[in-house]
Amino acid sequence: GAGVSQSPRYKVAKRGQDVALRCDPISGHVSLFWYQQALGQGPEFLTYFQNEAQLDKSGLPSDRFFAERPEGSVSTLKIQRTQQEDSAVYLCASSKQYSGANVLTFGAGSRLTVL
Amino acid sequence: AQKVTQAQTEISVVEKEDVTLDCVYETRDTTYYLFWYKQPPSGELVFLIRRNSFDEQNEISGRYSWNFQKSTSSFNFTITASQVVDSAVYFCALSEAYAGGTSYGKLTFGQGTILTVHP
Numbered sequence: 001g002a003g004v005s006q007s008p009r010y011k012v013a014k015r016g017q018d019v020a021l022r023c024d025p026i027s028g029h030v031s032l033f034w035y036q037q038a039l040g041q042g043p044e045f046l047t048y049f050q051n052e053a054q055l056d057k058s059g060l061p062s063d064r065f066f067a068e069r070p071e072g073s074v075s076t077l078k079i080q081r082t083q084q085e086d087s088a089v090y091l092c093a094s095s096k097q098y099s100g101a102n103v104l105t106f107g108a109g110s111r112l113t114v115l
Numbered sequence: 116a117q118k119v120t121q122a123q124t125e126i127s128v129v130e131k132e133d134v135t136l137d138c139v140y141e142t143r144d145t146t147y148y149l150f151w152y153k154q155p156p157s158g159e160l161v162f163l164i165r166r167n168s169f170d171e172q173n174e175i176s177g178r179y180s181w182n183f184q185k186s187t188s189s190f191n192f193t194i195t196a197s198q199v200v201d202s203a204v205y206f207c208a209l210s211e212a213y214a215g216g217t218s219y220g221k222l223t224f225g226q227g228t229i230l231t232v233h234p
Contacts (some may be wrong), residue, residue, distance in 0.1 A: 033221070
């Protein structure tokens with residue numbers, strides 16, 4: 001597609017529920033990132049994929065967070081047993097290559113509210 | 116560890132005023148890239164400008180200009196003749212060129228500056 005597509009745009013979950021957030025990157029983009037943006041804060045890195053390989057998951061806050069990109073295109077971020085502190089906007093970004101000079105194209109984000 | 120600081124939380128200006136957004140960064144890397152992204156109410160971060168650590172030449176692109184000073188670790192961004200459509204949250208970000216031998220463009224963002232341009 002023309003841009004990075006994320007779904008759902010809004011998700012309300014009860015504490016303890018599992019959620020899955022989807023990211024459809026730009027076709028052919030090798031690199032895919034997930035970021036977490038709390039209210040009033042800058043995005044914080046969660047994890048990085050290069051094609052289907054998850055090369056960096058250093059930002060995942062706990063083992064309740066899991067991400068995959070099995071075929072090197074669509075990615076899913078899964079949060080198990082959601083907690084209130086998981087409430088945030090989850091941003092996905094992709095880029096054509098992998099270098100420090102990368103310009104990332106971001107999706108509009110999935111806003112998660114945990115009650 | 117890398118760090119990006121945007122000391123200005125909110126800025127309010129009247130249309131046609133010039134506005135400068137400040138950014139200070141910390142990194143141990145000798146090679147790195149600096150970015151400015153804009154986040155309008157729709158939520159998508161939009162790329163504005165990029166500068167690498169070896170190029171301190173300051174440039175102007177339309178109404179945007181930037182001032183990169185390696186000696187003070189600052190990367191300030193100026194909008195000339197601001198417009199209402201410039202209202203958004205602006206983020207400064209730092210990309211490490213090498214992380215454990217792997218370069219892939221992981222960004223460290225500042226806290227953001229909310230810019231409001233009044234008509």
